[in-house]
Amino acid sequence: MKISDITQHLELVAPVHFQESYDNAGLIVGNADVECTGIIISLDAIEAVIDEAISKQCNLVIAHHPIIFKGLNKLNGKNYVERTILKAIKNDIAIYAIHTNLDNIKMGVNNKIAEKIGLQNLQILQPKENILKKLITFAPLDKAEGIRKALFAAGAGQLGKYSECSFNTEGTGTFKAEKGADPHVGEIGVRHEEKEIKLEVIFPAYIEQRIISAMIEAHPYEEVAYDIISLGNYLSEVGSGLIGELENEANETEFLGKIKSDFGLKVIRHTSLAGKKVKKVAVCGGAGSYLIPIALSNKADVYITSDIKYHEFFDAEGMLMLDIGHYESEQFTIDLLYAILREKYPNFAVRKTEVITNPVYYFVE
Ligand SMILES: [Zn+2]
Numbered sequence: 001m002k003i004s005d006i007t008q009h010l011e012l013v014a015p016v017h018f019q020e021s022y023d024n025a026g027l028i029v030g031n032a033d034v035e036c037t038g039i040i041i042s043l044d045a046i047e048a049v050i051d052e053a054i055s056k057q058c059n060l061v062i063a064h065h066p067i068i069f070k071g072l073n074k075l076n077g078k079n080y081v082e083r084t085i086l087k088a089i090k091n092d093i094a095i096y097a098i099h100t101n102l103d104n105i106k107m108g109v110n111n112k113i114a115e116k117i118g119l120q121n122l123q124i125l126q127p128k129e130n131i132l133k134k135l136i137t138f139a140p141l142d143k144a145e146g147i148r149k150a151l152f153a154a155g156a157g158q159l160g161k162y163s164e165c166s167f168n169t170e171g172t173g174t175f176k177a178e179k180g181a182d183p184h185v186g187e188i189g190v191r192h193e194e195k196e197i198k199l200e201v202i203f204p205a206y207i208e209q210r211i212i213s214a215m216i217e218a219h220p221y222e223e224v225a226y227d228i229i230s231l232g233n234y235l236s237e238v239g240s241g242l243i244g245e246l247e248n249e250a251n252e253t254e255f256l257g258k259i260k261s262d263f264g265l266k267v268i269r270h271t272s273l274a275g276k277k278v279k280k281v282a283v284c285g286g287a288g289s290y291l292i293p294i295a296l297s298n299k300a301d302v303y304i305t306s307d308i309k310y311h312e313f314f315d316a317e318g319m320l321m322l323d324i325g326h327y328e329s330e331q332f333t334i335d336l337l338y339a340i341l342r343e344k345y346p347n348f349a350v351r352k353t354e355v356i357t358n359p360v361y362y363f364v365e
């Protein structure tokens with residue numbers, strides 16, 4: 001099995017197109033065509049993890065955080081990023097990052113957090129915009145079903161929990177085949193009228209080429225007429241954060257105690273307790289202060305995230321907000337990636353890192 005087989009599978013689960021614009025997910029170091037000897041999963045691909053990969057003869061490190069994030073101008077080992085890259089290259093270790101694309105899928109990083117807390121009725125907190133497109137094409141009546149099937153098989157027509165969604169209207173198309181054409185129906189030089197179906201389907205923008213190829217392949221016309229339209233719609237299955245409900249409402253201190261033990265925390269930074277009950281909980285693994293207004297407008301009783309700055313605590317406007325630590329909030333992402341890979345490759349050497357990569361310590365004695 002090649003490294004590319006593994007990364008392709010991961011990208012089926014969490015397409016790189018779902019990453020944020022500032023991100024750098026994907027294969028960061030290494031040759032995708034090389035045979036994979038084993039996988040180490042980690043939140044951070046730092047030197048100690050590369051050392052671990054070398055000692056365990058695994059030539060692929062899959063990390064949540066991209067080790068190269070803002071680009072590199074020099075590569076001479078002056079900082080931990082450069083030393084990690086140099087060590088990986090020298091030892092033929094590939095580094096792959098699956099970052100905001102794994103955050104942004106419904107079954108990703110935040111789902112794992114929600115699962116730990118026991119949240120139900122989960123919804124994406126801030127669905128992603130501008131990632132849907134619509135295809136409209138015109139097909140003769142007896143060929144419409146074949147085209148529809150081909151489009152669905154290529155991934156069009158998915159809408160939340162529904163598949164094979166399309167809209168169809170009947171009308172009349174006209175065309176005149178010019179000299180040299182080879183029309184499916186009609187004669188050269190005569191305007192032809194054909195009863196047609198106007199077929200409309202939506203699809204995620206990143207599979208546009210696949211959708212167009214499937215349509216052309218299934219379409220009987222020599223020149224296929226079609227429109228591609230960019231949509232402003234949200235895709236409810238993709239985006240930042242999650243919001244859900246506890247099965248039973250809890251009081252604030254009970255809830256804080258539960259989070260502390262579920263996530264193995266030494267300390268929780270939080271806004272003041274208001275003596276309210278907790279039922280609706282919003283979560284965002286990693287740096288999630290940008291979602292404070294969204295959690296508020298969704299009437300979350302609690303928002304759990306990390307990397308909240310002093311002034312951002314004021315922005316909570318009375319909502320209970322918890323900063324549980326960046327590493328701590330994302331720690332179960334390692335289990336998530338492990339489960340994804342184990343399910344696909346039950347007999348392959350997939351390992352969770354034994355290195356605690358968290359650079360933050362708490363002095364609590
Ligand atoms: Zn993170």
